[in-house]
Amino acid sequence: MKQFRRCQRILILSLLSLSVLAPVFFVSHRLKNLASVGRKEFIEDLATIKYRRDDLRLKSIQQESGEGVKEPRLVVYKDKDQNSTVSYSSSEDIRDLEMSAIDGETTNALANRNETDNEKEQGDEQVQQIRISNVFQEKGQFNSQLREITEARMKETRDLLHNKEAHHDRNVHTQSQRVTDEKIREMKDQLIRAKAYLNFAPPGSNSHLVKELRLRIKEVERAVGERTKDSELSRSALQKMRHMEASLSKASAVYPDCSAMTVKLRAMAHTTEEQVRSQKKQATYLVHLAARTTPKGLHCLAMRLTSEYFALEPEERQLPSQQKLRNLHDPNLYHYVVFSDNILACAVVVSSTVSAAAEPKKIVFHVVTDSLNFPAISMWFILNPPGKATIQIQNIDSFDWLFTKYNNPLLKQESSDSRFTFQLNHLRFYLPEIFPALDKVVLFDHDVVVQKDLTGLWHLDMKGKVVGAVQTCLKGKSSYRRMDSFLNFSDPFVAKSFDINACTWAFGLNLFDLQEWRKQNLTALYHRYLQMGSERPLWMAGSLPLGWVTFYKKTVALDRRWHITGLGYESELISMEVERAAVLHFDGIMKPWLDIAIGKYKQYWNKFVKFDHPYLQQCNIHE
Incomplete structure (x- = not known):
């Protein structure tokens, strides 16, 4: 029994030893x-x-x-x-x-x-x-x-x-913008080709092909209409385009003679060009005619004001009032001069200047006109006084010295060019004589609008010069002018006396030192050049070339922000420059009171016109 237990213990220990050593052996081998x-x-x-x-x-x-x-x-x-x-x-x-x-x-x-x-x-x-x-x-x-x-x-x-x-999206968008009218242009080309094929047909021909081409032309013209983009075309329009192409293919098979087609197309092109040139000439003539013609409304206004003026008693026609008479000759005030025969133009110049002024009571306006328009302009300012400012209306016929002291050739000219014969344009060369008590004046053209206060202009250092003006010699600007654009440098006198590259300048807003003018006697020099110009063609007609030669090397440049030109002929002026300019000048033939005025600039002039005035409403003068 004891031996059996001993064997059992040995077997258990052996199994335990095997269970311990076997894992160690196998794990060490795997590791x-x-x-x-x-x-x-x-x-x-x-x-x-x-x-x-x-x-x-x-x-x-x-x-x-x-x-x-x-x-x-x-x-x-x-x-x-x-x-x-x-x-x-x-x-x-x-x-x-x-x-x-x-x-x-x-x-x-x-x-x-x-x-x-x-x-x-x-x-x-x-x-x-x-x-x-x-x-x-x-x-x-x-x-x-x-x-x-x-x-x-x-x-x-x-x-x-x-x-x-x-x-990629930008490229696709740009490409789509480039080809938005591709189908439109193709359809217009089809119309030209179809009409050319119709011209090849014998006169009176009524063949099936001719009928088909005429039908296709009507369909395509109706499909195109006034459309300018492919996106505006309907699906049926594209189908008509394909039908037209099929008809043109038939016509090309019937009329294979390319030389005959070339002759026909050249004849059509020549005829079209002649029509375009004729239309341009007609349009130019009508525009110039409209510019030289007084609108019906302005004529009506002048007649009404004139009749009202003569209905007044003589003492009621006095302008300005007695308490403001002393301001007319006070050199310490700001004196502005306008030569004009246009009632509304004068009204806008005066109204806009006074509205923009920081001190209106220091402003004195001198309006000089002819005897025909003197009653109407006087009556307008009697009915519509300029607030605290002082205004004087003068008649050119009251300047007796102009006809006695000076033998002015312009009074004898019979030229059809109103720029040369218009006396008011040349009165600017007599400023020292018209205002003998004044030292400085600012001269306005009657087609300007004042947007900013002009007080700073009066403190300008003239540096011994006579006139202050904005220059027009900056290349790339619409106002760019060269001396030879108005002066004839082929004449020896002009070529010797003046530099062709000298900087030009503009009328419209000008500051004049009358004291320096009198010292240099420039009015006599003006008369000399005026006489020479009447004898031979030294310069173009008008007051601007005479101003360039009379005040040659006597001009001081003003900052461009004082005065911007071109609102009467240039429709692409920079909006920011227009907004910040002190004075807007509607030089050119598209005056703001005419129907041919440039629409986007007319608003600057209209806001100073009293369209609710009874006389303007009665004469049908509206925005």
């Missing part, structure tokens, strides 16, 4: 290859992340383990470097870095595996655990850094795709 196997599994995990395309590559490297393995192009990670960083400059660099890292780790794994196969089967469990922990630590660091690279690359790819899509 010898654990490092290399772990690295292989780690690399395979990376291959799964990396586009699923490195499995074949790893297998091929494993099969060729006996051969040399290609080294990576860039060394990204080091075994002992726990803080290695990655830099990149493009998507291609990122791809190279990732492939280099994978290739490097694959090479190390295969090398370690080969060494492990040749090593002796020995080692302890502690060493194996350390190696396992290092492998998994390295694997975690590698995964985190690779994740950062992948996220950065994906972000850059998304940005690149977004930019490409935006650029």
Whole structure:
């Protein structure tokens, strides 16, 4: 019995020993290859992340383990470097870095595996655990850094795709804008060709082809109408376009003679060009006629005001009032001069200047007109006084000295050009004689609108010059003028006396130093040039070329913001320059009180016209 128990204990101990030693033996044998196997599994995990395309590559490297393995192009990670960083400059660099890292780790794994196969089967469990922990630590660091690279690359790819899509959308939008009228132009070309084929047919021909072409022409003309964009065309219009093309193909087969078609088309083009030239001449003539003709409403207004003026008692016609008479000769006030025969034009100049003035009570207006319009203009300002400002209306016939002291040739001219014979335009050269008590005056043309206060203009340093004006010699501007555009430099006197490259300037807003004018006796110089110009063609008719030669080298330039020109002929002026200008000048033939005025500028003039005035309403003068 005792022996049986002893054997039983020995058997149990043997089984216990076997159960302890067997795991140690098998585990130690498996741990010898654990490092290399772990690295292989780690690399395979990376291959799964990396586009699923490195499995074949790893297998091929494993099969060729006996051969040399290609080294990576860039060394990204080091075994002992726990803080290695990655830099990149493009998507291609990122791809190279990732492939280099994978290739490097694959090479190390295969090398370690080969060494492990040749090593002796020995080692302890502690060493194996350390190696396992290092492998998994390295694997975690590698995964985190690779994740950062992948996220950065994906972000850059998304940005690149977004930019490409935006650029593509812009290109498509631009291209669509360029071809919005392609079908329209093609249909118009079809009409020209069809009409040309109709001209080839014998007179009175009523063949099937002629009928078809006429029908197609009507259909296409109706389809095109006033449309300017392809998007406005209906689906039936495109179908009619295809039908027209089929008819044109039939016509080209019937009329194959290209030379005859060329002659016909040239004749049609020549006829059309002649019609266009004729229409342009007619339009130009009508525009100039409208510019020289007094509108019916203004004529009506003048007649009503004139009749009202003569209905007043003589003492009621006095302008200005007695208390303001002393202001007319006070040199310390701001004196503005206007020469005009237009009632509304004078009203707008006075109203806009007073409205924009910081001190209206210091403003004195001198309006000079002819005997025909003197009663009407006087009556307007009697009914509509300019507030605190002072106004004086003068008649040119009251200037007796103009006819006795000066033998002015313009009074004897019988030219059809009103610019030369219009006396009011040339009165500007007699300012010192008209206002003998004044030292400075500002001269307005009657086609201006004042937007800003002009007080600063009176404090301008004239530097010994006579006139201040805005220059018109800036190339690229609509107001650009050269001296030879008005002066005849083929004449020896003009070529010798004046520089063809001298800077020109404009009337419309001008500051005159009358004291300096009197010292230099420029009125006599004006008369000399006026007499010479009447004897031979030295310059064009009008007061502007005479102003250039009379005040040659006696002009000081004003800032362009004081005065902008061109609102009567140029429709493409910069809006910002128009808004900030102190004075707007409607020079040109498209005056703001005419129907031919440029619409977008007329608002600046209209806001100073009293359209609710009874006389204006009775004469049908409206915006």
